[in-house]
Amino acid sequence: MRVFVCEFVTGGGLRDAALPESLAREAALIRDAMRRDLAALPQVSEILLAADDRLPVPGAVAVTAGADAWAIWRTLAQQADVVWPVAPETDGVLARLVEMLRENCACVLACAPEAIAAASKLETARRLAAAGVPHIPTFPLAQAPDLAGPRITKPDDGAGCEDTRFWPEGVPATPARRDGLVIQPFVAGEAASLTVLAGPEGVQLLTVNRQHIAVEDGRVFLAGLTVGALGDGDGRLAALAGEVVRAMPGLEGIFGIDILLTDAGPVVVEVNPRLTTAYAGLGAALGLNPATLLPPFADAATTPRAGNRTPVELALA
Template sequence: MRVFICEYVTSGGLRDKPLPETLLPAALQVRDALIRDLETLPGISTILAYDDRLPKPSEDSVPVGKGDDAWICWSGLAHEADVVWPVGPETGGVLARMVRLMNESAERLIASSPAAIDLVSSKLRTAQVLAQNFIPHVPTYTLDAVPADLKGDLITKPDDGAGSENMRAWPSREALPRTGRLVVQPFVHGTPVSLTVLVRPDGVTLLAANQLHLSHLVGVLSLTGVTVGAIDDTDGTLAVLAQKVVAAVPGLSGIIGIDVILSPSGPLVVEVNPRVTVAYAGLHAALGISPAAFLPELIRDGRPPAMPHLPRPRPVELDLR
């Protein structure tokens, strides 16, 4: 079985732009982890495209050079593959476009549905769906709808941003910017956590709860690292929360991320990532097994064995600086 790993940044999606220093380390770690995990499975080989400004990841990788159309290259490679695993940012509809393209070319995708991606790509719409389903979450507003009585530190971020992209902190409502496609959230004190969740037709499994490490420099918040498997969920609270979020957003599939704040009042959902996040890069080491082994798309008849009981993950540090 041939699997085309199409990670947007490393596969040439930004070939006509400078490579982003803030995104590249995480993108490389995720791509390389996917390659390692897939190639440990019997009968699996990988197909890769790569931005030719980066080192060649394997001998038969296909370069995307200056002037090349990465999307045409990817479509051709998807036709050659049995399975495609697209990974990209939600920003600007990139991930949804990737999935729609691959759906035209490949029989099997390891991906959420375009409808699910479109929904959770908007932090505002995600918060509205969570509220409709009585799931505790961080309140989210547009710039022109911030309540007058919202006091204290505030966070702004693009409505369709990925991860900590362009996330800023502000001391008050009065200090907020006046324009932009931004959402506003109150700054919630607590531990920032990313849940790595496996979504299959037969159920939802919390694979690891990971502590996020953020830097705060002159109002700019950045993700500097992740401790995969650092958070204990002995009582199952986070696993139940993950199940509720997946039930509220039909079409989520594969290995996804759910960002949460562990506040004094309990866990609050911040956003949903309909794809693997950077925590995936440490998941195999934390679990002691390739998480790709649990994906039905990689089983020829589409019916993987039942999920085993997983031991508590061993904490694994990822440095993104």
């Protein structure tokens, strides 16, 4: 079986633009974990890869200045039996990438188009509100009501903490750019994320991860995370994951849900319809190869067992 790992950031998607160091670091962590897990599978005969030539990888097809990364990915997808893509939602990149790959390979491990489209912050909030799932109210910045207290602004289709800013109470929210931004009330709580597996057999909460969020000059960023740091003794977080999947049909495979653990209970911040950085520590936290949880590589003998996880620290800054 030939598997094409199509990671957008390190794979040439930003070859003719500046390559943000933090974004590239997180993307490389995810990519390398995917390659490591696939390399351990006896049914995988070859791992195909493209790499921005500023971030060379031995054996990868180099994407050089001026090259058409999308054409290179298309060719690799046609050569593969399975494609496993990762990309940010920003500017619709993830949706376009998955669509292109599905036109060129019969087996693409990705969420359905409707789930990717629903990952817009505004659409996610609308879907969750309609389903009665606890979430943070979200408004277009240009049409927002007056919000008391601190606030957060971020891109509607952004990934991670991209362009995310904290605005203290009494300070007008005046980011340098206003188009495509949303605003949310700041909600106090412990920042966490859920790594979730969804498929024909149902929804399973794999790990609950503690996020180490920092604020510097109003800029919000993820300084690191501890994969598998938190438990779910009462099952509320597993139930929340199931509610999110029901509210957003098409979430499949391994994906992430950002949450806040508040005094009133867990609240959904956003949904990431793709692998997140937590995947880099998932195997060690679970004590198994997470690739074996996906249909093309499934191994019933490695189904995660309920119980404690081994916390895995990932430093990102």
